[in-house]
Amino acid sequence: MPYRRRGYNAARMKYKDYYAVMGVERNASPEQIKSAYRKLARKYHPDVSKEPNAEERFKEIGEAYETLKDPQKRAAYDRLGSHRPGEEFRPPPGWETQFGEGQFHFGDGQFSFEDLDLSDLFSGIMGGRRGGGAGAKVRMPGQDYEVTAHISLEEAYRGTEVDLDLQVPEHDEHGFPRRVQRSFKARIPKGATDGQRLRLAGKGGKGANGGRDGDLYLNIALRPHRLFRVSGHDLFLDLPLAPWEAVLGTTVEVPTLGGSVKLKIPAGTRAGQQLRLAGRGLPKPHSGEGDLFAIAQIAVPSAAGERERALYKELAGVSTFNPRGHFVEEEVK
């Protein structure tokens, strides 16, 4: 499909060193390139990798491999010369006529490489473009976007809106590929929890020639909370109790995402015991809520005053409680 170009003299774009990305020499054989790709893909593929920058790295690797695995694209890339990564450069004169194979049209004096990403250039001139330029009649669905939205527990509880900035490939009205910054406002309804996926239909890239618009997939990641831990839609809270509160029972104020509530602590509460506050967890997507579990912990003052120590000594003298009684029973068996 034809590409036109504007003002070739102004043609500049940022260089990417695909060989360095793949960790191979410029004269590497196709087998060496394939082998390097396989190793890197195993390490950085977002579906299998735990590396923190996996998604970004794999995008670079995929882009480099797409060009270097194809002899024609590789030759075109090599003819661009060697530059420093990120350096602005200009393809040598005649490059596009040599490698564009009639897909470039010159004449309207409008096209510029300036907005072009190197990958868009190669996918455009060699592989046929993905969008809807002149002559393209195939229905092309828009690209799906997938991003991770980091939200707080409070935001998950109430529902929230997130602002997302994405660099996405698009085509202008003349069919020129370009990378544009798109800002999205995405609504995350209440019901979110860690690891859940939200699909926003039609919020991805625009389809071409009657193809459907792509979708936006949000992977929900909850930020750690200073008090609550999350399991599905249930919340867990450590509840420190003074020894006498645990023995005698009491009523304490417990924080929840919907505000504090009073919780009755039964007399004789043990450390590790879970006290359930039904429906005080995260709301579920369509109806109902998870629960909040307060896990009792017996907290001991780090420094006891003289009077307190005296009372504890008195207690020790009168109490028959043996917390290690089961040790003895085990030994008898």
Place this chain on the structure above:
Amino acid sequence: MKFEQESWLNERYELSLAQLCELSGLSEAELRGLVDCGAIAPADPLAREWTFSSDRLVVARSAHRLRRDFELDLQGLALAVTLLERVRDLEGQLRELRAWIPGGSR
């Protein structure tokens, strides 16, 4: 089935085989192959027309990317998808256990 503009991918919604193919990028033959290998299960395998719980879309999209990026054959893909699902399940259980441990971190 019509998706709302925003929808959680969970068991509440069901997708037809054609919808799952369209949204994941898998061909019908690939999807049927993954079902045959037990890597993706329909809601009712005995139904005349298969439907899939919408959370299977996450698995199917992942399968499509793995097949494309690793050039896997169907058997290898089914194995990778099954093992990845198992890892995700175990990670979920680990998260759950950590939440139950007093002083545990996420």
